[in-house]
Amino acid sequence: MKNRIALLPLLSVCLVLLFGLSLVYGAVSIPLREVIDILCGKGSSSPAWEYIVWQARLPQVVTALFAGASLAVSGLLLQTLFRNPLAGPSILGISDGANLGVAAVLLYWGGSISQVSDFPITGYVAVILAALLGAFAILGIIIYFSSKVKNNVMLLIIGIMIGYMASSLISILNYYAAADRVHAFVMWGLGNFSAVSMEQLPFFSIVSVTGLLLSVLLIKPLNALLLGEMYAANLGVKVKQARMQILFCTGLLTAIVTAFCGPISFIGLAVPHIARLLLGTSNHKLLVPATILAGSCVALLCNLLMVVPGSNTILPLNAVTPMLGAPVIIYVIINRKNIQYFN
Amino acid sequence: MKQNPVITTNALAIGYLLKGGRRKVVHEGLDLQLRAGEVTCLLGLNGAGKSTLLRTLCGFQPPLQGEIYLSGKALDSYSRASFAMTLGVVLTEKTNAGGLTVYELVSLGRHPYTGFWGRLREADRQIIEDSMEAVGITHKASQFVSELSDGERQKAMIAKVLAQQCPVILLDEPTAFLDVTSRIETMALLHRLAVEQQKAILLSTHDLDLAIQMADCLWLLAKDKPMVAGSPEDLILQGAFTSFFDRGMIHFDSLTGKLNLVQKNQPVLVRGESNLVYWLGNALKRNGFDPMENDHADIEITAQTSSRMLLHQVGREPQTFTSVASLMEYLKDMSSFIHN
Numbered sequence: 160m161k162n163r164i165a166l167l168p169l170l171s172v173c174l175v176l177l178f179g180l181s182l183v184y185g186a187v188s189i190p191l192r193e194v195i196d197i198l199c200g201k202g203s204s205s206p207a208w209e210y211i212v213w214q215a216r217l218p219q220v221v222t223a224l225f226a227g228a229s230l231a232v233s234g235l236l237l238q239t240l241f242r243n244p245l246a247g248p249s250i251l252g253i254s255d256g257a258n259l260g261v262a263a264v265l266l267y268w269g270g271s272i273s274q275v276s277d278f279p280i281t282g283y284v285a286v287i288l289a290a291l292l293g294a295f296a297i298l299g300i301i302i303y304f305s306s307k308v309k310n311n312v313m314l315l316i317i318g319i320m321i322g323y324m325a326s327s328l329i330s331i332l333n334y335y336a337a338a339d340r341v342h343a344f345v346m347w348g349l350g351n352f353s354a355v356s357m358e359q360l361p362f363f364s365i366v367s368v369t370g371l372l373l374s375v376l377l378i379k380p381l382n383a384l385l386l387g388e389m390y391a392a393n394l395g396v397k398v399k400q401a402r403m404q405i406l407f408c409t410g411l412l413t414a415i416v417t418a419f420c421g422p423i424s425f426i427g428l429a430v431p432h433i434a435r436l437l438l439g440t441s442n443h444k445l446l447v448p449a450t451i452l453a454g455s456c457v458a459l460l461c462n463l464l465m466v467v468p469g470s471n472t473i474l475p476l477n478a479v480t481p482m483l484g485a486p487v488i489i490y491v492i493i494n495r496k497n498i499q500y501f502n
Numbered sequence: 503m504k505q506n507p508v509i510t511t512n513a514l515a516i517g518y519l520l521k522g523g524r525r526k527v528v529h530e531g532l533d534l535q536l537r538a539g540e541v542t543c544l545l546g547l548n549g550a551g552k553s554t555l556l557r558t559l560c561g562f563q564p565p566l567q568g569e570i571y572l573s574g575k576a577l578d579s580y581s582r583a584s585f586a587m588t589l590g591v592v593l594t595e596k597t598n599a600g601g602l603t604v605y606e607l608v609s610l611g612r613h614p615y616t617g618f619w620g621r622l623r624e625a626d627r628q629i630i631e632d633s634m635e636a637v638g639i640t641h642k643a644s645q646f647v648s649e650l651s652d653g654e655r656q657k658a659m660i661a662k663v664l665a666q667q668c669p670v671i672l673l674d675e676p677t678a679f680l681d682v683t684s685r686i687e688t689m690a691l692l693h694r695l696a697v698e699q700q701k702a703i704l705l706s707t708h709d710l711d712l713a714i715q716m717a718d719c720l721w722l723l724a725k726d727k728p729m730v731a732g733s734p735e736d737l738i739l740q741g742a743f744t745s746f747f748d749r750g751m752i753h754f755d756s757l758t759g760k761l762n763l764v765q766k767n768q769p770v771l772v773r774g775e776s777n778l779v780y781w782l783g784n785a786l787k788r789n790g791f792d793p794m795e796n797d798h799a800d801i802e803i804t805a806q807t808s809s810r811m812l813l814h815q816v817g818r819e820p821q822t823f824t825s826v827a828s829l830m831e832y833l834k835d836m837s838s839f840i841h842n
Contacts (some may be wrong), residue, residue: 242598379620383613385602387595389562394613394666395586439646441601444620499648500601 163438163445170437170452174224177459181220184463186471187211215353218360219462223352225367226420227430227458228451229412232374234427235434235450236405239381239443243311244491244500247428248413250315252297252322254424257417258348259325260293261286265344266336283359283418290418294410297321302406349475350421352462363419370412374447377405381443424477425484426461430454432491441500457483507535508670508702509559514568516551516558525566528554532568532729534721536704538669541689541696543713544706545746546723552706555723556674559704560591573669586614590668592659594675600648604658607647608633611665633664636699637691653684660691664699671695673705677712685709689716710747714738714759722746734759767792768837774805782811785826789834803829 183194189208197203197212230248237246248254264286300321301314308314333341347354355363380401383391392398416423434449435441461479491498515530528551536542546552557563559570561577570577572588580588590611599607611633612626622630634640637657642650647658656676663671673692677685689712696703696718704721707713713720714734722730722742730742737743738756747754747761755762770791772779782805783793791801802814811829813821823829 239598376618379613379616379618382620383610385599386597386610387593389560389593389595390591390597392562393560393586393589393591394610395583396613397582435601439601440603440606441598442606499646500598 163440166437167445167448167452170449170456173456174452174459177456177463178220178224181223181459181462182212182216184466185211185216186466186473214357218355218357219353220459221360222355222363222420223458223462224455225364225371226352226416226423227426227454227456227461228371229367229416229454230423230427231430231434231450231454231457232371232447233409233412234429235431235443235446236374236377236381236409237427238431239384240402240405241305241311241314242384242387243315244432244495245428245488246311246315246318248409249322249422249424249427251301251318252320252325253294253301253318253410253413254417254422254427255322255325255329256293256295256297257290257414258293258422259328260289260291260296260414261347261418262329262332262344263293264289265347266332266340287415287418291410291414293325294414294417297325298406298410302402347421348477350423350477350480351465351473352420352458352476354421355419359419363415366415367412370408370415371451373404373408373411377401377408378443378447381405381447385441421476423480425480425488426454426457429484429487430457432487433457435500436491436498439499506537508538508573509534509536509704510571511559512569512571514558514570515566516554517566518554518563519566527566529723529729530567534729534731536670536702537719538702539696539700540702540718541693541716542702542704542719542721543717544704544721544723545708545710545713546706547725550723550725552723553674556672556704556706560589560672561585583614586666586668588668589670589672590663590666592656592663592671592673592676594678597647600646602647603644604634604639604647604650604661605630605643607658608661608665611662611667614666629667630665633661636664636695637661651684653680653687656680656684656688657691660688660695664695669700670702671704673703675706675708677707677709685712692716693718710761711759762787768801769794769797769799770833771795771797771799771802772805773803774811778805778808778811782826782829785830786833789830790837791833801833 182198183189183191189211193203193208194212197209203209234247237248237251238244268285301318304317305314308317333344336344380391380396383394383396384401388398391401413427430453431446431450434446434453437453438445438449440446461476461483464479465474465476467474511532511534514532514534515527516532517528518526520526532555544552544555554563558565572580608630609622609626612622612630613620616622616626631640634643637660639654639657639661642654647655650658660676676692677688680688692703692705693716695701717734719731720734720737722737724746727746730737730746732740732742738759741756743754744756753762768791770786770793772782772786772793772795779795782803786793800816804812804814806812809824811823811826813823813829813832821832823832
């Protein structure tokens with residue numbers, strides 16, 4: 160028990176290191192001294208470097224920090240709620256719902272997450288609202304089916320099917336959209352942490368932190384739900400209410416990240432497993448904070464891996480996350496007989 | 503002196519509400535009384551409504567009609583929290599608790615008592631320790647639930663329900679997936695808890711033998727029949743079992759409390775020490791003979807020791823057998839010879 164808790168400070172140290180490294184290391188090489196000077200407000204010999212650190216790297220790193228934590232926590236909440244280790248925001252179609260919302264705005268109305276086009280101030284607000292709407296619409300459908308279908312694997316498959324349907328609507332939107340809008344949507348779909356500007360960062364961070372705090376408030380009912388809904392009800396948990404709170408929290412976190420960063424795969428699915436494997440427990444008192452920290456660490460790591468060494472190109476985020484996430488899931492499935500939380 | 507009942511029901515009807523306001527009544531007119539300090543077993547064939555009754559008493563589904571009183575108060579007047587402190591359950595529902603330690607699992611029983619964050623106080627910790635001690639799982643406290651055997655896992659769940667400190671405990675088939683020794687252990691444990699902690703314990707089971715042996719009270723539930731309740735012995739002597747379990751070839755033997763296959767069998771007279779007579783009878787019944795102890799029959803067995811049994815047949819020399827198996831083999835050959 161004691162050495163398990165010791166992992167939390169360890170993860171925090173990792174997080175700080177990765178955070179620092181991400182500020183220093185990027186497609187444009189800037190000397191460490193200069194970065195420190197810039198961050199300390201001493202200015203720099205090059206205004207371009209100053210701009211890169213303040214306006215590009217810092218918001219990107221903070222975005223990765225919150226996006227990783229948000230996605231990982233949504234995955235954890237869904238896995239506990241549906242009592243299925245393969246549940247996650249992308250598998251249950253919630254990301255696809257957010258996708259669809261974003262696609263509708265980006266492709267049909269021509270809104271934009273970064274630049275201001277047809278409707279200036281409402282541009283990114285419209286995208287976020289659409290993502291939220293899409294995510295909650297899919298969540299609503301999943302909730303409806305979860306009361307009809309008791310088998311969790313079947314529910315997961317229904318989620319995948321609904322995801323396909325959302326994707327098909329997106330294809331139709333793509334087909335009829337203008338070429339430049341399609342390009343913008345495809346770029347968004349590759350995923351990245353750099354779309355959040357310094358001006359948007361407070362909004363993004365506040366929504367994300369709100370969702371994360373909400374998840375921390377749900378720790379007690381989450382633990383009771385490990386025993387199943389009937390046991391939880393007998394322990395005095397208001398199951399319906401808890402279920403709605405968990406799903407709302409998941410929808411909020413997934414939608415905000417998807418709206419700004421694109422549909423990021425695998426972080427939501429894999430990080431809760433990484434946290435459980437590291438801690439060896441399903442107790443949410445440790446698991447929720449560990450998942451938050453691990454999610455941030457993994458996102459920052461992905462952000463670093465996106466930088467191709469020796470060149471000034473950046474890989475798409477969704478090219479990196481499956482490389483980290485998929486092996487974790489395969490490992491977990493193959494070793495499920497030896498992993499206690501499966502049994 | 504009988505205790506006051508902890509659960510009473512009044513003309514209770516159980517079942518399901520279907521679409522369009524129609525009702526599917528599984529059982530009605532139930533007037534039940536569950537007493538403290540006793541283990542009550544709910545017996546019945548599949549489809550008799552055992553699970554529906556348990557779910558209704560647990561508050562998981564509303565009764566179609568009638569009232570349920572829990573410790574003198576109507577069930578639907580309980581708040582969620584106070585209900586959780588009054589009635590605890592052990593279910594057959596699959597749990598995902600493998601990644602919790604036994605201590606953490608048992609501590610979930612304190613859920614209704616702890617605050618928003620679920621922080622355990624000293625008193626809570628003491629209760630958790632005591633609960634683990636009472637079921638004898640203290641030595642496994644820091645192990646993961648996934649590392650436990652089925653019997654230990656059931657003990658841990660019972661410890662959880664003890665930590666919940668409810669006067670009433672309802673268990674859905676707690677012995678279903680256990681091996682023979684764990685079954686008896688679990689039942690003995692429940693009986694001890696009922697007596698020592700004055701709990702009212704109700705469990706559903708298919709284990710007729712064990713229920714007759716260990717239960718203070720039985721509830722016999724069958725489709726389209728009024729429910730019968732009473733001590734096992736009274737029910738057997740009144741012939742209540744016979745009418746509940748007799749079906750086709752199955753017959754309830756009120757002397758042994760066992761269900762038997764009814765066949766027209768050749769009678770065999772068995773003589774000897776009671777232990778030998780009992781087990782020879784067991785083997786004879788299985789092989790299609792009808793053992794008896796004081797009548798006349800064409801075949802007679804005199805058991806002198808477990809390795810010396812004499813077989814007498816009318817008009818033949820007595821034969822000696824050194825094991826029950828060899829004796830049975832001979833009798834089977836003989837009867838198939840006669841039948842063909």
